[in-house]
Amino acid sequence: MKIFTITLLAGLxxxxxxxxxxxxxxxxxxxxxGKKHYTTDGCYQCHGTVGNGxxxxxxxxxxxxxxxxxxxMQLRQPSNDMAPYEAKIISDAxxxxxxxxxxxxPKSPDPKSLPLLTGMGVK
Amino acid sequence: MGKKTTDQAGLDRxxxxxxxxxxxxxxxxxxxxxxxxxxxxxxxxxxxAPAARPKAPLxxxxxTAAENEHPPHMEALTTEKTGSDFMVDVCKTLNIxxxxxxxxxxxxxxxxxFINYGQNKKPEWLTCLxxxxxxxxxxxxxxxxxxxxxxxxxxxxxxxHAAMGIYNAYCDRVPMILFTASAGPVEDRRPGVEWMHxxxxxxxxxxxxVKWDDYPWSLQSFAESTVRGYALACAEPPGPILITADGxxxxxxxxxxxxxxxxxxxxxRGTQTVGDPAALKEAAKMLVxxxxxxxxxxxxxxxxxxxxxxxxxxxxxxxxxxxxxxxMNFPSQHYLYQNARGGALVGQADCILSLEPVDLFGQLNRxxxxxxxxxxxxxxxTAKVISLSTHDLLMKANYQDFQRxxxxxxxxxxxxxxxxxxxxxxxxxEIGDRKSMFTARGQKMRDAFKAFAxxxxxxxxxxxxxxxxxxxxxFAELWNQVKNEDWAxxxxxxxxxxxxxxxxxxxxxxxxxxxxxxSGVGYEPVAALxxxxxxxxIGGRLPIAIVGDGNFNMAPSxxxxxxxxxxxxLMIIQNNRAYHQEVMHIxxxxxxxxxxxxxxxxxxxxxxxxxxxxxxxKSYGATGIGPISDPKELGEAIRKGVAAVKAGNxxxxxxxxxxxx
Numbered sequence: 001m002k003i004f005t006i007t008l009l010a011g012l013x014x015x016x017x018x019x020x021x022x023x024x025x026x027x028x029x030x031x032x033x034g035k036k037h038y039t040t041d042g043c044y045q046c047h048g049t050v051g052n053g054x055x056x057x058x059x060x061x062x063x064x065x066x067x068x069x070x071x072x073m074q075l076r077q078p079s080n081d082m083a084p085y086e087a088k089i090i091s092d093a094x095x096x097x098x099x100x101x102x103x104x105x106p107k108s109p110d111p112k113s114l115p116l117l118t119g120m121g122v123k
Numbered sequence: 124m125g126k127k128t129t130d131q132a133g134l135d136r137x138x139x140x141x142x143x144x145x146x147x148x149x150x151x152x153x154x155x156x157x158x159x160x161x162x163x164x165x166x167x168x169x170x171x172a173p174a175a176r177p178k179a180p181l182x183x184x185x186x187t188a189a190e191n192e193h194p195p196h197m198e199a200l201t202t203e204k205t206g207s208d209f210m211v212d213v214c215k216t217l218n219i220x221x222x223x224x225x226x227x228x229x230x231x232x233x234x235x236x237f238i239n240y241g242q243n244k245k246p247e248w249l250t251c252l253x254x255x256x257x258x259x260x261x262x263x264x265x266x267x268x269x270x271x272x273x274x275x276x277x278x279x280x281x282x283x284h285a286a287m288g289i290y291n292a293y294c295d296r297v298p299m300i301l302f303t304a305s306a307g308p309v310e311d312r313r314p315g316v317e318w319m320h321x322x323x324x325x326x327x328x329x330x331x332x333v334k335w336d337d338y339p340w341s342l343q344s345f346a347e348s349t350v351r352g353y354a355l356a357c358a359e360p361p362g363p364i365l366i367t368a369d370g371x372x373x374x375x376x377x378x379x380x381x382x383x384x385x386x387x388x389x390x391x392r393g394t395q396t397v398g399d400p401a402a403l404k405e406a407a408k409m410l411v412x413x414x415x416x417x418x419x420x421x422x423x424x425x426x427x428x429x430x431x432x433x434x435x436x437x438x439x440x441x442x443x444x445x446x447x448x449x450x451m452n453f454p455s456q457h458y459l460y461q462n463a464r465g466g467a468l469v470g471q472a473d474c475i476l477s478l479e480p481v482d483l484f485g486q487l488n489r490x491x492x493x494x495x496x497x498x499x500x501x502x503x504x505t506a507k508v509i510s511l512s513t514h515d516l517l518m519k520a521n522y523q524d525f526q527r528x529x530x531x532x533x534x535x536x537x538x539x540x541x542x543x544x545x546x547x548x549x550x551x552x553e554i555g556d557r558k559s560m561f562t563a564r565g566q567k568m569r570d571a572f573k574a575f576a577x578x579x580x581x582x583x584x585x586x587x588x589x590x591x592x593x594x595x596x597x598f599a600e601l602w603n604q605v606k607n608e609d610w611a612x613x614x615x616x617x618x619x620x621x622x623x624x625x626x627x628x629x630x631x632x633x634x635x636x637x638x639x640x641x642s643g644v645g646y647e648p649v650a651a652l653x654x655x656x657x658x659x660x661i662g663g664r665l666p667i668a669i670v671g672d673g674n675f676n677m678a679p680s681x682x683x684x685x686x687x688x689x690x691x692x693l694m695i696i697q698n699n700r701a702y703h704q705e706v707m708h709i710x711x712x713x714x715x716x717x718x719x720x721x722x723x724x725x726x727x728x729x730x731x732x733x734x735x736x737x738x739x740x741k742s743y744g745a746t747g748i749g750p751i752s753d754p755k756e757l758g759e760a761i762r763k764g765v766a767a768v769k770a771g772n773x774x775x776x777x778x779x780x781x782x783x784x
Contacts, residue, residue, distance in 0.1 A: 040721045042710040045703070045782055052586030052593060054783035055620055057707070060585050081492045083714035090720070109587055111580035117587065118580055120599045121456070121626035123606050 026068035027093070029100025038098050041090055046082070051102050058082070062105040071099055199376075206342050207236035207373040209385060213346045215245055216387050217353050219273050219300060221264065221656065222246040223257035225284075227277020229304035229320050232373035234275075246273055249656075249688055252680035254281045258288035258363075259649025259678065260656065261299040263613060266450075266636040267657035269426060271298040271356055278305045278320040278370075282328045287643040292363050293332035294524045295449070295640020296422060296517070298356035299363040300349075301333070307371030325367035331521045334362030342372060346387045359395045359538040360513040397545060398511060398537035406476070406509045406533055407549035413474030413507070416440055419486050421447035423479040427632040429540040430454070433478070436547050439554065441565035442476075443468050448615070448624065449481055451635035456628045458565075458572040463579075463625070466501065474507045477531070478539040483510055484529035494715065509533045511542060524641065579625045586781065591699070592754045594620030594784035600754070601667070601695070602627060604761045608665040610634065613654035614647050616669045618704075619697050620784025633658075644702075645677025648694070652681040655692035655773075665768060666692040672729060672736070673702040679739055685773035686744035693768045694775045695761075696736050698750065699782040701728045706782070740775035749777030 038044060038051075043061070047053055051062030064071060072095050075085040085095075111117055210233055214222075222237060224230075238248050251257040257274040264272045276282045282303050292299050303325045306317040326336035335355045337348040345368065352364035398406075410416050418437055424430045433453055437444050443461035444453045445468060453460055461468055469475065469486070480486055487508065490498040502508075510531040518525050535542070554560070583595030597619065611631075615638035616623055629635050636654055639646030651668035658664040675696055685692065701724065710723035737747030746767040751760045757778065764774040 042706075042714075042720060042723055045707050045710055045723075048586055048589075048593070048781050048783070049591055050586045050589045052589060052781065053582070054594075054781070055582070056617060057783045060582075062585065083711040085714060085720070086717055088717045089714065108581075108584040111577075111584045114580075114584060114587060114599075116599045116603060117583045117595065120583070120595075120602045120622070121576075121628055 026099060026103075027096040029093075029096040029098070031097070031101045031104050033094070034097030034099065034101030037090070037094050038101055041085070041094075041098075042083075043098065051105055061102050063107060064099075064102055068096065068099055071095070202376040204240075204377045204382070205232055205236070205373065206345075206375050206377050207232035207368075208240045209342050209377055209382065210345055210349075210368060210373065211236045211241040213349050213387050214273065215241065217300070217350065217390060219246045219271070220268075220660070221249050221272040223249045223251050223260045223272065223274040223653075225251045225254050225257055225277065225281065227275075227281045227304070227320075228316075229278035229281075229306055229370060230275050230302065230368060230373070232370075233302070233304065233368055236373075249684065251684050253678060254284035255288045255645060256649050256652065256678050256681055256684060258285045258292065258299060258301065259646060260653035260681075260684075261301075262288065262292040262295065262297050262646070263636070263650030263653030263655075264657045265292075265297050265299060265361075265653075266650070267611075267613075267633055267654045268660070271300050271353070271361075272653070273300040273302065275302040275304075278303055278325060278367075279322050279328075280320060282325065286329050287641075287645065288649065289329050289363050289365075290332045290522070291639045291641040291643045291646050293334070293641070295637070296360045296362055296513075297640070298361035300353055300356060301363055301365040302368050303365060304368045304373065305338075305370055307369055307374075311371060321370075322367075326365045329365060331519055332363075333365045334517065336365040336367070338367040338369065339372070340369065342377070342381075343385055345372065346385065350388045350390050353390060354392055358393050359541070360517045362517060395538040395541040396513070396516070396536070398535040398542040400545070400549075402533065402535045403542070403546050403549045404553075406511070406535065406546060407553040409474050409507050409509060409533065410440055410442070410476060410550060411553040413472075415468075415472050416442040416474040416476065417445060417468050417472040418442050418476045418478065419445045419447065419469065419480065420452040420478045421481050421486075422449040422637070423539050424450050424452045424632060425540055429543070430632050432540070432543040432547065434459075436543060436550065438565075439547065439550050439558075439561075441561035441568065443568055445469060446624075447481065447486070448635070449479075449637040449640075451629060451632045451637070452478075454628070454630045455624045456630070458569045461568060461571065463575040464571060469502050472502060472506050475502060475509065477508065477510045477512070478543075479512050480510060480514065482526040483508075483512075483514075483531065484527040487529060492711070507532045509535070511535045511537060511539045511546070513538050576626065579622075583622070583626075588754055589781065590752050590754065591779045591781045592752070592757060593781050594697075595622055596754045597669075597695070597697075597757065597778060597780060598622035598626070600758045600761055603758060604765050605665055605667065608765070609663055610665045610667055611654075611658060612636070612668070613651040613658075613666050613692070614668040614670055615639075618671055618783055619669045619780065622784075633661075633664075644674055647671065647674040648678045648681045651692060651694060652685055652690065655685065655690050656688075658692075659690055665765065668692060668694045669697055670694055671703075672696050672698045672700060672734070675736065676729070676734070680743065682740045682743035682745040682773055682775060689771055690773060691768045691771050692773055693761075693764050694773070696749075696775060696777045697780045698736065698777055699780055700730050700733060701782065703727075703782045736775060736777040740773075745773040745775060747775050747777070749775075750779050751776065752779040 046058035047061045053060035078084055254276050261272045261274045276285045305325050306312045306321040312318055339345040339348045349366055356364045437459045444459050445465035446452050446462055487502045488498050489501050508531040515536055586593040611634045647670040655666040658666040705727040713720045713723050737749045740747035748760050748764055751757050760776055764776045767774045
């Protein structure tokens with residue numbers, strides 16, 4: 001369920017300053033800093049280097065539909081086996097940066113445009 | 124065979140040396156003692172000039188030669204036949220195709236007998252560069268060939284090298300015929316290494332994880348134990364057996380008289396255990412009465428017959444199958460193959476049939492990996508659970524591969540594959556003429572299955588052009604190059620995203636052989652080598668393994684053995700430049716301790732320098748391609764690799780990939 005939508009204003013501000021991204025209700029985040037921390041803080045290990053997710057370890061995060069508050073809550077108090085990220089080791093601001101980077105990632109291509117993918121398993 | 128000692132040879136060497144010692148001893152002993160003891164050194168007085176020594180007679184050349192060698196007429200230095208030849212005769216009756224080995228002097232007689240007396244056929248001697256490769260090769264071979272091959276391990280040190288591979292095969296319930304050796308009785312051993320490599324109990328190192336072992340003390344006993352061991356290794360549940368070939372038995376002369384009374388027993392393979400009819404009738408009633416039955420299958424099928432029978436049972440009941448994938452159990456594109464929603468199905472089930480579970484508790488429960496290890500049942504408490512398994516027939520105390528105890532409502536101790544035809548009969552009787560009663564359930568399964576491919580395509584599009592390359596992209600490029608081949612996977616591929624089970628049509632039993640059993644790292648390359656050997660013998664197949672870089676580093680020499688023995692296969696290194704499972708574990712601990720979350724890669728990454736896997740493969744005489752980090756270059760790399768495999772070469776393609784799928 002998509003709760004928040006990117007407003008035209010936000011979209012315009014992204015165009016004006018691609019280093020900053022903000023989803024409605026989310027604090028402004030520094031995309032470059034978020035990209036760096038996504039790697040150094042270990043997010044990629046379970047969710048892939050571009051937030052693509054992995055069947056065994058963690059869901060897709062790129063363009064996540066989770067609102068920021070839910071995203072933050074999942075880090076602080078994971079609902080499953082995920083390792084916790086408390087405020088002592090990653091601040092709300094840094095989480096916002098990571099969130100902003102994930103929101104800035106390009107949308108996945110439509111599978112129908114990838115015949116190599118849709119042809120997998122088909123002779 | 125008697126030995127004549129030097130003294131018995133009548134030579135006066137001892138007398139000569141004694142004469143020298145007595146004559147010179149007085150002059151040498153005091154300073155020698157003093158030099159070894161500073162206190163004495165301080166008290167030492169200058170020695171008086173020695174008296175003239177009596178002249179010792181020097182030995183003649185003939186005497187010197189006689190001291191060092193036995194006169195030919197007094198000792199037989201060659202023989203036509205030794206016990207090791209008979210051991211080869213025993214092995215030949217078992218129709219063993221291959222004997223994998225890393226050389227070791229404790230079985231030198233046996234090796235020579237296999238390659239010369241046995242003419243290096245049935246079994247053919249295979250050269251491995253580590254004992255873990257030898258046994259891992261036997262592991263993979265048996266899973267494809269459906270019968271065991273043999274491996275021989277140097278006494279003590281070779282068995283120690285092999286131990287983890289044997290453990291994997293034991294946990295995976297795979298038959299192997301293993302030999303080790305010892306140098307023989309104490310009075311026969313040369314000082315030094317022969318003692319280091321001798322052992323009173325050759326199997327003790329691995330006894331906890333072999334099915335049976337023996338140290339035969341006569342050739343007749345060797346014959347009986349080897350034949351018995353072969354039968355036991357193959358009986359369900361199968362496993363490795365180990366025979367210690369004593370050094371003296373190997374090397375001692377075998378006279379015609381002795382040979383005449385030796386007998387090699389006939390190999391008789393026992394029939395498999397089948398569930399009792401009353402229990403099967405009860406199981407059939409429970410399954411037919413259920414509204415939401417689920418079949419969970421794990422280490423079940425050992426042949427296509429097992430797969431076909433499971434399809435019959437699932438279709439009879441229109442019951443979904445959740446495959447834990449320790450073997451190829453069920454066609455991946457059959458509409459009843461419902462792994463994509465396995466968790467939900469198990470949670471909703473009112474009756475669960477579990478076929479050869481490795482971990483029944485784990486199928487029905489979940490344990491969280493947080494500080495507080497809470498667990499909860501994921502299946503309904505009211506769900507009836509039927510287990511049909513040989514699990515309880517092979518269990519030992521020390522190693523804990525038996526998993527947590529979980530009681531089924533109906534536990535049928537029997538071989539599931541052998542039993543399934545009888546269960547099908549019981550279900551058919553129970554259904555009677557009500558065959559259409561499950562039609563609606565079947566339609567639900569068909570509808571659900573249609574959605575799986577769309578979901579897989581959506582997942583596969585994520586990170587499609589990313590570098591490192593995604594698992595979906597790699598599998599798609601691979602499919603494009605091998606779709607018209609008779610391909611077969613020799614690796615589990617879980618860490619690469621398991622795409623072969625999501626989208627590839629795995630229909631034949633040999634197209635997937637499951638995982639290591641014991642999760643001992645290093646299984647993937649060595650089992651692939653053995654599986655590829657079995658595929659080569661059958662012919663016409665394209666064996667493929669997706670091997671993690673950490674796994675490959677445990678046994679890179681598989682590439683040499685493959686090149687040397689001309690065993691073709693395509694090995695794709697899923698190179699995430701780390702022991703990535705451990706990266707995640709250390710990260711978890713750092714997070715748990717609220718410190719150093721950027722340091723989890725210390726001790727787990729395999730970088731700085733990066734390893735040139737393609738170059739490594741080339742150095743072993745195989746074809747090496749890569750590293751490939753641009754997804755657009757991957758298809759061409761695989762095309763070249765497949766062409767090289769079809770030309771008879773082992774091929775390694777190094778692909779820089781996402782850490783997990």
